[in-house]
Amino acid sequence: MNKIIYILLAITFSFTTFSQETTGQDQRLEWFKDAKLGIFIHWGIYSVNGIDESWSFYNNLISYEDYMKQLNGFTASNYDPAFWANLIKESGAKYAVITTKHHDGVALWNSKFSDLNVVKKTPAGRDLIKPFVSNLRKNNLKVGLYYSLLDWSNPDYPNFKINTKRYDIDSDSIRWNRFVKFNFNQIEEIVDNFKPDLMWFDGDWEQTAEKWHAKEIREMLLNKNKDIIINSRLRGYGDYATPEQGLPIHKPKSKYWELCMTMNDSWGYQGNDKNYKTPYQIIRIFADVISLGGNLLLDIGPKQDGTIPEEQVNILQELGKWMNKNKQAIFSTKAGIPRDYFSGPSTLSKDGKTLYLFINGKPNGPIMLKGIINKINRIWVVGRGTKLKHEIKMKAWWSKIPGLVFIDIPDNVLDKYMTVIGISLDGEIQLFDNNKK
Numbered sequence: 001m002n003k004i005i006y007i008l009l010a011i012t013f014s015f016t017t018f019s020q021e022t023t024g025q026d027q028r029l030e031w032f033k034d035a036k037l038g039i040f041i042h043w044g045i046y047s048v049n050g051i052d053e054s055w056s057f058y059n060n061l062i063s064y065e066d067y068m069k070q071l072n073g074f075t076a077s078n079y080d081p082a083f084w085a086n087l088i089k090e091s092g093a094k095y096a097v098i099t100t101k102h103h104d105g106v107a108l109w110n111s112k113f114s115d116l117n118v119v120k121k122t123p124a125g126r127d128l129i130k131p132f133v134s135n136l137r138k139n140n141l142k143v144g145l146y147y148s149l150l151d152w153s154n155p156d157y158p159n160f161k162i163n164t165k166r167y168d169i170d171s172d173s174i175r176w177n178r179f180v181k182f183n184f185n186q187i188e189e190i191v192d193n194f195k196p197d198l199m200w201f202d203g204d205w206e207q208t209a210e211k212w213h214a215k216e217i218r219e220m221l222l223n224k225n226k227d228i229i230i231n232s233r234l235r236g237y238g239d240y241a242t243p244e245q246g247l248p249i250h251k252p253k254s255k256y257w258e259l260c261m262t263m264n265d266s267w268g269y270q271g272n273d274k275n276y277k278t279p280y281q282i283i284r285i286f287a288d289v290i291s292l293g294g295n296l297l298l299d300i301g302p303k304q305d306g307t308i309p310e311e312q313v314n315i316l317q318e319l320g321k322w323m324n325k326n327k328q329a330i331f332s333t334k335a336g337i338p339r340d341y342f343s344g345p346s347t348l349s350k351d352g353k354t355l356y357l358f359i360n361g362k363p364n365g366p367i368m369l370k371g372i373i374n375k376i377n378r379i380w381v382v383g384r385g386t387k388l389k390h391e392i393k394m395k396a397w398w399s400k401i402p403g404l405v406f407i408d409i410p411d412n413v414l415d416k417y418m419t420v421i422g423i424s425l426d427g428e429i430q431l432f433d434n435n436k437k
């Protein structure tokens, strides 16, 4: 009898947990879903020489000793966290994610659990995270903290460099467990000190979920803050997918996702890397990302003294002007319509009654939209209000197939980057499918 009650209780409990977790996730991720743009910041000692973050010693491009000599050149002497946060606000982003510790193990805060931090080991000599977090808050921006689970500097971490291992986890579980404890301590430390809205883990690929104690990390975070969001790089225990650099072609399966992307080809500051995407290219990519229902986490790499390279400032400012003009078509929207109906990015208002089309460059003639069953109330240029004319062609009175909508976009309303037009429909959008009976 007791056993039956126990089983019933267990079943009820597991359903309760599941349903609470599901509702909880949608609630927790509401701001994230609406945010659309975040700014990623890779700042660390690698900006001194301007070399690959952590990977340069891991891949033997520089010796570990020489890599660590960069500690002496990391000054943060021109660090202006208020400027950083204002610039992020100006870019139109709603959140930022900063590297508190990359794979090299150098913490940007005064960690009790490791002296390898910028306060104790660099001329910067102070906590760099706290002032940034408080300036983000002042600007009403959400706070994301990047933390690398793997730490190639920690003597208790098994991997050091490519083909160089310190030890094998299975042969020394005491040593591994010491590292696990260290990770928990540092994660707890940053969560207690900085109260992030989002934890952005990285480096999970080197161990399994069990080895990291990923489930326990998730539980610990949610116990501390029931609203916290966790990215996917916790070996399946996160909330949203994080494709990196490669722009998805089709709408990703994951309900929540965020593409992280560099502005040039480097995460951290590398003065020689001038392969910057233009503001137009970044806006074009961003339009694709939101059209597919995701967020863009666009990276900047400040110099060792804390100045943000001027190319990066320029991109953020140009992006911001465009975002501000077109905010109606960006924020509080959802993924747009499939490319079969319009050959370009689009978004939809949450009620599905307004369709926004993002126009590539300068159209050579009216743009075409097809398969829309609804009647069109009006069409206008977003951020300008100019009303646009449209024509319906190929609408046979005896056929169910909707007519083709041709919309003329005069040169004088074109945006220098991407023009966005709004189309108000007579109700929630209905798409015609000729394969459906």
Ligand code: FHN
Binding pocket: 053, 202, 203, 244, 260, 267
């Ligand atoms: O190895 C890192 C890399 O240096 C960088 O931090 C990116 C950002 O998403 N994450 C890792 C690779 O996936």
